[in-house]
Amino acid sequence: MAGRRAAGRPPGEPRRVAYLYLLPAFVIYAAFLLFPIGRAVQFSLYDWDGLSVGRWAGLDNYAAILADEGLRAAFGHALVLVVFYALIPLAVGLALAAVLNHAKVRGLGFFRTVVFLPQVVAMVVVAVAWRRVYAPDGTLNALLGALGLDSLTRGWLGDYAFALPAVGVVGTWVETGLVTVLLLAGMSRVPPDLYEAARLDGAGAVREFFAVTLPSVRGEIAVALTLTVIAALRTFDLVYVTTRGGPGTSTTVPSYEVYHRAFGLGQVGSAAAVGVTLALLIFVISFGINRFADRGLT
């Protein structure tokens, strides 16, 4: 051990000084992130209304979450949203980016901006706009009417079968731009000689995509999936503005429950428990995605 240190020590100042440099950032990180997380975990172990003195509840709040049918449904809805927020945008984004990258269209910068635009607009604004689109007298129904498809018109956000997909489509619309731009950046880094080699070996466009493009953007896919899956699981603003969890309870999501319990019902302990559970779920899923991507690279 001693010998290793003498030989293996890098030149320059002793290592431990580095921690001193990290300290200012760590203090801020601890004060604004670690401490609140610790407090949230603490709250989740109490039965607390936010006003009077809390009562120790142990894991009761967590047990109640597991037993709560409505809350399980909310987590289920969040998983459905993952399909709309992450998987569909990924499929669309891959196709779109491959075409844009390949075709070398004129005005690529313009298309990139247009596709990315939904990301720039605040989610609340997006939600208000889509609420109008989906209204019984809204744009979507007007469009269907003009096509002679009157039988399909309905109040989309008030329909039990269509409300959740309708909310999901908004997510797809928002996230596709982000995914496309990320993948486009990745694809433009692929050395042209790889494509040349593939073509010399007789690969067509499709084969080229799967053999060259897809493996090259694995890292970007991981980043895109991580971002969009997190966005899907913590959806709050979109549901809050469009449906408030309705019709009935068909579009409730966990984040909405956190807000509702803490500020509406005054069940701060239970709200914290839902929040911690959601954070853990997000952590596990994004950890899985990154493990998958890392393993693919080595």
Next chain:
Amino acid sequence: MTPSTRRTGRTPAIALLAAAALALTACAPGSSAPPAPGSQAPSAVRTDAAALGDVTLTVWDQEVRGGQAAQMKQLNDAFQAKYPNIKLNRVSRSFDDLNTTLRLALSGNEPPDVVEANNGRSSMGAFVKAGQLLPLDAYADAYGWKQRYPESVLRYSRYSADGKSFGEGNLYGLPQVGEVVGVFYNKAKLTKLGLQPPKTWADFETALGTAKTAGEVPLQLGNLDKWPAIHVFGTVQGRHVPAEQISALAFGRKGASWTTPENTAAAEQLVGWVGKGYFAKGFNGQGYDPSWQAFGKGEGVFLIAGTWLLADLEKALGDDLGFMLPPGVSADAAPVATGGTGLPFAITAKSPHPDAAAAYVNFITSADAMKVLTSTGNLPVAETGEQSVQAGPQQDVFTAFGTVTGKDGLVPYLDYATPTFADTLGAALQDLLAEKATPQEFLATLEKDYKTFTESN
């Protein structure tokens, strides 16, 4: 990975554990605030505000829109002019912002002196339970509030000292304005259909049928936001269920039941209207604001909604707009309507100047203040019938509110019942109106929430 990167990777995890351990060993949440001083009213209350010395009052209100903001400014200026020794520090926020921040503000060591607190169990009820509000009964006696305000209005600010029973007990706040859910109608449409404003509930239902046959939208509704149908159901319920039963259910008191033949009849009538196509198409997917705006544009003969829409609808429809209390089973039946008050002004238990605070609350709810409220387009909660307003929809509203409070016919909003009832009822009504639930299933859902709460309260 090299050993050194692995080591740095572990550090945050250790720090996180340390932070968590630190937090866990700290005392229980909420215990850092000192206990509230005895929430008894001072034995001798002082009403001579000018003699209270130099005092600064912090007031949190939500009077930020149009006529609300105007009346508050006018009354505050008048108060300052009359009592220069009392300085007002006004903090005003929107309703939603106030609701979400008040809880934290009240649990702090220096809460505001006067706050507008929502009546419901999860707001005012929770604050009373935590001993954060001052009972105002001594001031009510000193200032004669009980003579000026009808009991059916005051009870919306009453709680037992432990915060458990709502609608009775100590008085914890005083509202400025009133509101009642009634029937807005489009006079031009009624004339075209050859109809008079209905005098009985049966007339009303017939009028809906006539409107439907003539190709009009009989009853405008947008229920995407979940709560609007609560007002429609409450109105239908008031025709079928005795008022005292509705009050017991809506205040979440023991001993009532949702699964009665009367409630079933109300739910059946409501869902029957869906079957007959009386509501606007796609109502469960239409927002509340677009729906009343559509009524303002002439889509819809009737709209069951609260008086808070008066100013906006009057702007859109002018003298074509009419308003009435929901008609009774017979023309001479006692009026029953869902309604309540604006947010009551309450005084915090930790306020060092309760006498000055009470003087302020009294000033903004005095007979003179009611005149200011009228002139700024609000509906004053007391002495409503004595205000002079122009004939037209505004007079309709004043007459309606004066009549229903005069005969103690106001019944509370159904979502007051339990802390979770707004959600339970909102979702259940969407299910009922979409015919996903039968009236029996609908009432069973409500009964479960109501019973769970009353048995544990």
